[in-house]
Amino acid sequence: MVVTVSENQRPSLVRQIAPAAVLTAAGVAFVSLLDNPNETGSVSLDFNAIAGRAAPTSLIPELEAPVVPAPEISTTLAPSPAMTVLAPATEPPAVQAAVACDGDLVASPTALFRWGGIQLQVHFTRSNAICDVAVLQYPADDSKSISINQRALPTYNAEVIAANSARISAVSGATDTWEAYTAALQAVIDSRS
Amino acid sequence: MSRPTTSSQVVATQPLLPPKASWVLDTDVGAVIGALTLVVVGLWARHGGVSSLGGSATDVFTSLASLTGLFASEAGILGLLLVTRTPMLERRYGLDRLFNWHRLLGEVMAILIVAHIVTSIEAWADPTGVMTAIRDLTGREPYMGLTTAGTVLILVVTVTSLKFFRERITYETWWFIHLLSYVGLGFSFSHQIVLGTDFMDDTIARWFWIALHVGVALWIVWGRWGTLIRSLARPLRVESVRAEAGGAVSLTLAGANLRRHRAASGQFYYLRELAPGRWWSNNPFSLSAEPTTAGLRFTIKDRGDASRAFTRIAAGARVAIEGPYGVCTPDLVGDGKVLLIAGGVGIGPIVSFLEQLSPTSQPVVLYRAHARAEVAHVEELERLAAAHGGRLHILVGARTTLKVPDPFAADVLLKTVPDLAERVVVVAGPESMVKAVQRGALRAGAPAENIHAERAWW
Ligand SMILES: Cc1cc2nc3c(=O)[nH]c(=O)nc-3n(C[C@H](O)[C@H](O)[C@H](O)COP(=O)(O)OP(=O)(O)OC[C@H]3O[C@@H](n4cnc5c(N)ncnc54)[C@H](O)[C@@H]3O)c2cc1C
Numbered sequence: 180m181v182v183t184v185s186e187n188q189r190p191s192l193v194r195q196i197a198p199a200a201v202l203t204a205a206g207v208a209f210v211s212l213l214d215n216p217n218e219t220g221s222v223s224l225d226f227n228a229i230a231g232r233a234a235p236t237s238l239i240p241e242l243e244a245p246v247v248p249a250p251e252i253s254t255t256l257a258p259s260p261a262m263t264v265l266a267p268a269t270e271p272p273a274v275q276a277a278v279a280c281d282g283d284l285v286a287s288p289t290a291l292f293r294w295g296g297i298q299l300q301v302h303f304t305r306s307n308a309i310c311d312v313a314v315l316q317y318p319a320d321d322s323k324s325i326s327i328n329q330r331a332l333p334t335y336n337a338e339v340i341a342a343n344s345a346r347i348s349a350v351s352g353a354t355d356t357w358e359a360y361t362a363a364l365q366a367v368i369d370s371r372s
Numbered sequence: 373m374s375r376p377t378t379s380s381q382v383v384a385t386q387p388l389l390p391p392k393a394s395w396v397l398d399t400d401v402g403a404v405i406g407a408l409t410l411v412v413v414g415l416w417a418r419h420g421g422v423s424s425l426g427g428s429a430t431d432v433f434t435s436l437a438s439l440t441g442l443f444a445s446e447a448g449i450l451g452l453l454l455v456t457r458t459p460m461l462e463r464r465y466g467l468d469r470l471f472n473w474h475r476l477l478g479e480v481m482a483i484l485i486v487a488h489i490v491t492s493i494e495a496w497a498d499p500t501g502v503m504t505a506i507r508d509l510t511g512r513e514p515y516m517g518l519t520t521a522g523t524v525l526i527l528v529v530t531v532t533s534l535k536f537f538r539e540r541i542t543y544e545t546w547w548f549i550h551l552l553s554y555v556g557l558g559f560s561f562s563h564q565i566v567l568g569t570d571f572m573d574d575t576i577a578r579w580f581w582i583a584l585h586v587g588v589a590l591w592i593v594w595g596r597w598g599t600l601i602r603s604l605a606r607p608l609r610v611e612s613v614r615a616e617a618g619g620a621v622s623l624t625l626a627g628a629n630l631r632r633h634r635a636a637s638g639q640f641y642y643l644r645e646l647a648p649g650r651w652w653s654n655n656p657f658s659l660s661a662e663p664t665t666a667g668l669r670f671t672i673k674d675r676g677d678a679s680r681a682f683t684r685i686a687a688g689a690r691v692a693i694e695g696p697y698g699v700c701t702p703d704l705v706g707d708g709k710v711l712l713i714a715g716g717v718g719i720g721p722i723v724s725f726l727e728q729l730s731p732t733s734q735p736v737v738l739y740r741a742h743a744r745a746e747v748a749h750v751e752e753l754e755r756l757a758a759a760h761g762g763r764l765h766i767l768v769g770a771r772t773t774l775k776v777p778d779p780f781a782a783d784v785l786l787k788t789v790p791d792l793a794e795r796v797v798v799v800a801g802p803e804s805m806v807k808a809v810q811r812g813a814l815r816a817g818a819p820a821e822n823i824h825a826e827r828a829w830w
Binding site: 190194195196198199201202203205206207209210212213214323326352354 | 397399400402403404406407408410411414415417418419430431434496498500504508573574576577580
């Protein structure tokens, strides 16, 4: 029996290019859908995902007892030597430093995230500007967490004072902390407006 | 339309139609690989992979760890798609090439995994040190114990597939070890979702990644188990068994469902005898006659346990078939002239090839065997060669007793087949012989795209 060559008609150019065009377009569309809120971090940020994962209990109001950390995560109580390290390692700009911290001292809710909780104490001026931030509590379960947070938190504190808002950029490698930190801070800011 | 009567089913033996041509183009495959790569690199870049490269050493390692991890996954996914036995891919490239690419991607994946492990440890080691990082990443972090176990399995599979080890263990042992790669990949998938910086915080990316993996898993299950179930559901029966020269046996498998089956000469099937103690082994054998509605013939030589069992099979035994596979079929020759070279039991596919050649092909058949007594199907070969205006050369003897050191050297080939460069060359036989022929035919002037063989992959 003779088998004839059937596949020697060359496929049209359209047939050759169309799948590549369609798949490339789909790929580009998909990639542009992805979250990319932060250029500096190596970790992506998705505030909704965090909120969706732990809300609505991710923010535990603790306004009554400002300095007492959330009881349910007592192990994440910042050890006091750590607090010393956290004391403004990066000095706020001189202009800011000159401002008198003569307003309210407010404790934030504890922002819970994967590695533990973050609670801030925010000092305002009489004109309602942020003049100082102290970290009351941060994840310190393991040496990795401690080192990441000790590196990032002073930077965040300084950035907040400079920006006078929660719109600060993340330190790369510490984006989880960034999310929790800004969430806690935003809660304080929201509660005063 | 009236159904064929019983008598016509028996009488009207017809050659089977060749398998339908695949609609897959190289450009389609390129498009899929390109798009997947685009998405993977896009994921990485979009999540800060590029900007981190300008950061601290830890940032750079974090970024590289995520990139190598993503690429390892991509290589794994593509490698798995190649062994799904998807007909449109198989028809286009042939199982042998798919298996070879699968192996290549497996090796690439193993290298990427090692790079991923090294960069991850470096990234994690800041500032607690490498030892802490290793401890964290091998068990203290969630799912990393599982991932470590999975990685070990994948690396075992890769190492046992290296030629050195592969040649030292039996096919079945290798195959069962190979199955562990599914377990390994499943285990290590967990850490990508839970710890992977690209997936833990980005919902869209996470669901895309999960969907991609589930899709591939379903595709594998469908392709492999579907093939198996179809083959078990409609086994063929051994219609006749014939002893051939040199201890080889030719068996013809028949069944009513062959009427709607499609196959071409030169293709092969996996055969599985449905008998106690035999059903789990599945071995490839080539058609040794043109496939017809009356049956599929295979010529099998005793080379080990499985093939020996087939040489002793009795008429009436049930055999499940998977196939046909292979793209080395007579339509490669078209209306041109052909040179067919067979070694040992490779003569089977060559006989089937001859039956489907066009009258213009003037086939020259070179048949190499160790001893005169091992030369099978001689009368058939002579008859078919003559019918197509061709000729048969038989070359017997151990290598050392031959007059020439290499019977497939270019000058030797050209002496027998002066118009070799104008012919399509088809080789079937042991790997060493296939290589020798490819070398010789190339030197003798045949273009590489005109030299065809079933590549060795086992
Ligand atoms: C595409 C193809 C076509 C073939 N056609 C024929 C043919 O027409 N006639 C014939 O006699 N032989 C043919 N073979 C070889 C045949 O498949 C092996 O001889 C048989 O599988 C050996 O199994 P065994 O258990 O008897 O021997 P073993 O001692 O287990 O193995 C002998 C050799 O066969 C290889 N092998 C074993 N099982 C498999 C398997 N399931 N898949 C792939 N390789 C395996 C082993 O690696 C080893 O190199 C073909 C092989 C391939 C790949």
